Amino acid sequence: MKTITEQNLRALVDALISDGKRVVGPRVAGTMTLYEPLTGGAELALGELPRRSAKETFLPLCETILTYEQGKEAVHLGDVDPVRLPETVLIGARPCDVAAAPVLDAVFSWDYRDEFFLERRRKTTIIGLACTGGDDACFCTAMGLSPADSTGSDLFLTPLKGGSFRCDAITDKGTALLAAHAGLFADGTGEPLPLAEPALGALDLEKIRAWLDGHFEDPLWEEIAARCAGCGACAFLCPACHCFDIVDEGGTAKGARRKSWDACGFGKFTNHASGHNPRDVQPQRYRNRIMHKFKYYVDKFDQRLCTGCGRCIRACPVGIDIAAVLEEINDK
Amino acid sequence: MTTTAHTIDPALYAAATAALRQEARTVLENGTAAAVIGWQAGRRAGSALPAIVTDPAGAEQLIFAPGCVNNLALYLTKAKKEVRGKGRLAIVVKGCDLRALAGLIGENQLNRADIYIIGIACPGVYGAHADRRLPLAEETVAPKCRECTVHTPTGVDVTVGTLPDLPAFTPREAAELARLEAMTPAERWRFWKEHFSRCIRCYACRQVCPFCYCEQCLCDRNRPQAVETTPRPAGNMAWHIVRAMHLAGRCAGCAECERVCPMDIPLNLLNRKMAKELKALYGFEAGLEPQEKGPLTSYREDDDQSFIK
Numbered sequence: 001m002k003t004i005t006e007q008n009l010r011a012l013v014d015a016l017i018s019d020g021k022r023v024v025g026p027r028v029a030g031t032m033t034l035y036e037p038l039t040g041g042a043e044l045a046l047g048e049l050p051r052r053s054a055k056e057t058f059l060p061l062c063e064t065i066l067t068y069e070q071g072k073e074a075v076h077l078g079d080v081d082p083v084r085l086p087e088t089v090l091i092g093a094r095p096c097d098v099a100a101a102p103v104l105d106a107v108f109s110w111d112y113r114d115e116f117f118l119e120r121r122r123k124t125t126i127i128g129l130a131c132t133g134g135d136d137a138c139f140c141t142a143m144g145l146s147p148a149d150s151t152g153s154d155l156f157l158t159p160l161k162g163g164s165f166r167c168d169a170i171t172d173k174g175t176a177l178l179a180a181h182a183g184l185f186a187d188g189t190g191e192p193l194p195l196a197e198p199a200l201g202a203l204d205l206e207k208i209r210a211w212l213d214g215h216f217e218d219p220l221w222e223e224i225a226a227r228c229a230g231c232g233a234c235a236f237l238c239p240a241c242h243c244f245d246i247v248d249e250g251g252t253a254k255g256a257r258r259k260s261w262d263a264c265g266f267g268k269f270t271n272h273a274s275g276h277n278p279r280d281v282q283p284q285r286y287r288n289r290i291m292h293k294f295k296y297y298v299d300k301f302d303q304r305l306c307t308g309c310g311r312c313i314r315a316c317p318v319g320i321d322i323a324a325v326l327e328e329i330n331d332k
Numbered sequence: 333m334t335t336t337a338h339t340i341d342p343a344l345y346a347a348a349t350a351a352l353r354q355e356a357r358t359v360l361e362n363g364t365a366a367a368v369i370g371w372q373a374g375r376r377a378g379s380a381l382p383a384i385v386t387d388p389a390g391a392e393q394l395i396f397a398p399g400c401v402n403n404l405a406l407y408l409t410k411a412k413k414e415v416r417g418k419g420r421l422a423i424v425v426k427g428c429d430l431r432a433l434a435g436l437i438g439e440n441q442l443n444r445a446d447i448y449i450i451g452i453a454c455p456g457v458y459g460a461h462a463d464r465r466l467p468l469a470e471e472t473v474a475p476k477c478r479e480c481t482v483h484t485p486t487g488v489d490v491t492v493g494t495l496p497d498l499p500a501f502t503p504r505e506a507a508e509l510a511r512l513e514a515m516t517p518a519e520r521w522r523f524w525k526e527h528f529s530r531c532i533r534c535y536a537c538r539q540v541c542p543f544c545y546c547e548q549c550l551c552d553r554n555r556p557q558a559v560e561t562t563p564r565p566a567g568n569m570a571w572h573i574v575r576a577m578h579l580a581g582r583c584a585g586c587a588e589c590e591r592v593c594p595m596d597i598p599l600n601l602l603n604r605k606m607a608k609e610l611k612a613l614y615g616f617e618a619g620l621e622p623q624e625k626g627p628l629t630s631y632r633e634d635d636d637q638s639f640i641k
């Protein structure tokens with residue numbers, strides 16, 4: 001068994017950076033913690049669940065995919081080559097963030113292969129971290145995961161009493177990283193710190209899917225979602241939500257084509273060019289959110305678009321609680 | 333539980349809750365309203381969420397507690413047509429929320445006769461990231477409540493609950509505003525640039541604002557695009573300037589936009605600054621009485637025209 005001290009974990013970040021890698025990890029950013037590129041191991045802040053999820057390591061909030069500039073003779077197109085994206089190590093990511101990465105792989109490599117996402121994924125090594133602090137919004141266990149789940153991680157850290165971490169190599173990428181920095185790890189064991197205890201009991205996810213199957217029309221949608229304000233907070237903070245928009249921005253002389261997050265809660269999300277909007281009111285939009293996560297995606301990819309991280313619950317301006325919604329369906 | 337000078341007695345909320353349920357049941361039974369918009373308890377400790385109750389028996393689920401943070405005026409706007417379609421609505425409002433109703437009436441979005449206003453005597457509510465297992469106190473109270481002057485709403489159809497003398501919380505927003513005003517324009521620009529750089533364009537601030545009811549927001553337009561929609565510095569700055577200008581003289585100061593911002597951007601500071609400017613320039617305050625029209629949407633012969641050069 002391998003272990004690493006907290007000091008050496010920070011040294012690992014420094015070593016990776018000096019190897020020329022981009023290292024992304026939880027970092028204090030003003031009033032919150034965010035997953036951001038680190039400039040050194042000292043910045044690693046493992047205490048608090050980052051406000052936004054780790055998905056932005058693969059699916060940035062906004063990225064340029066093409067540029068254009070009007071030249072004298074012709075328009076110059078600048079193609080952004082994903083091959084030039086940097087090798088990345090995502091460190092200290094919570095199980096509920098990491099478990100979403102393989103879920104996203106399914107949709108981004110399906111009928112269309114999203115080279116930006118897939119190249120970032122290919123170039124990223126994930127060092128997951130068992131979770132010792134949660135709150136009553138967390139429900140990873142109800143989603144079939146756990147605060148100690150290594151799904152999606154290449155290397156997995158478990159905090160031990162006394163401040164060091166147990167390291168388990170999960171994939172070849174993880175083994176390679178461990179081997180490359182063997183000097184920072186030691187042989188040994190220790191007693192794990194108590195894990196977080198998510199608040200929700202077990203849910204019958206198959207039963208929930210079956211109920212959704214037969215209840216596209218149901219008073220529940222109106223009851224729950226008439227209050228929905230229709231913002232993007234839940235989707236933007238979610239590790240598994242992945243809808244994006246592509247827009248051209250700039251003028252006639254020069255500009256860029258950009259890809260940025262979108263959300264099914266937005267009123268204009270399904271607005272057709274004709275002016276017709278098939279999801280006309282908020283309850284229909286919220287229904288889509290639940291259906292997509294717990295039925296459509298399950299039907300299509302046999303996975304769920306939710307890892308129980310609770311971010312949408314904490315952020316919802318009107319207190320809509322996806323765990324409570326699932327509980328309600330589960331009890332039907 | 334011991335009640336220190338700076339803790340609000342939970343019994344105040346319990347009494348208001350009982351009175352609120354009684355009133356809601358009555359208005360639903362006697363047909364005064366087809367639905368009552370209030371708050372109900374959420375699953376998590378100390379949480380509450382907006383409730384739309386149509387059945388007298390459902391009045392029992394209504395609560396008033398420190399977690400009742402939402403300004404429910406949102407549900408009376410045309411942005412929530414599925415709620416408005418229910419018929420004549422009764423709405424529960426705190427003093428601060430009432431300003432938004434007055435504004436909506438002033439903008440001809442609401443007819444006073446079409447709504448039944450249940451004012452609630454409010455000792456204060458939780459701040460955005462308060463630990464809701466704790467009682468309301470100096471550490472947990474919302475910034476706006478520290479400086480609240482409208483704990484007991486007036487001009488409503490009925491008021492539920494009563495308040496004793498409340499503890500004085502230490503004001504913060506006024507001090508923060510003063511700090512900002514003391515900055516040089518360059519420092520202030522830097523302050524806001526830094527804050528706006530964090531904006532992810534989730535539009536939670538817009539979606540909870542009772543005055544953001546436009547069916548076509550300028551910031552959603554793409555043919556032609558008026559404001560860049562991607563969360564980058566240029567578009568973010570433009571979005572926040574549009575927001576501030578569009579709400580100047582209309583913003584009711586409910587601070588909902590700031591409360592819901594997942595990126596902790598202090599939007600209410602900007603709102604308050606704009607309100608101050610409007611007061612200095614036009615002697616106008618978004619108040620508790622429905623106004624004919626706000627200063628930026630009306631013309632008077634004696635308007636200051638010195639800026640036209």
Ligand code: SF4
Nearest residue numbers: 238306307309310312
């Ligand atoms: S749906 Fe909510 S709880 Fe589930 S993964 Fe997304 S943000 Fe987390």
Ligand code: SF4
Nearest residue numbers: 228229231234265316
């Ligand atoms: S559920 Fe909440 S966070 Fe999601 S769109 Fe509706 S109001 Fe916004």
Ligand code: SF4
Nearest residue numbers: 427428454456477480
């Ligand atoms: S500002 Fe006043 S009325 Fe509004 S929530 Fe706070 S204490 Fe209550």
Ligand code: SF4
Nearest residue numbers: 541583584586587589
């Ligand atoms: S701008 Fe903010 S403070 Fe003003 S009315 Fe809208 S939500 Fe309330």
Ligand code: SF4
Nearest residue numbers: 531532534535537593
């Ligand atoms: S709520 Fe905050 S992050 Fe979202 S659009 Fe408004 S200012 Fe930006």
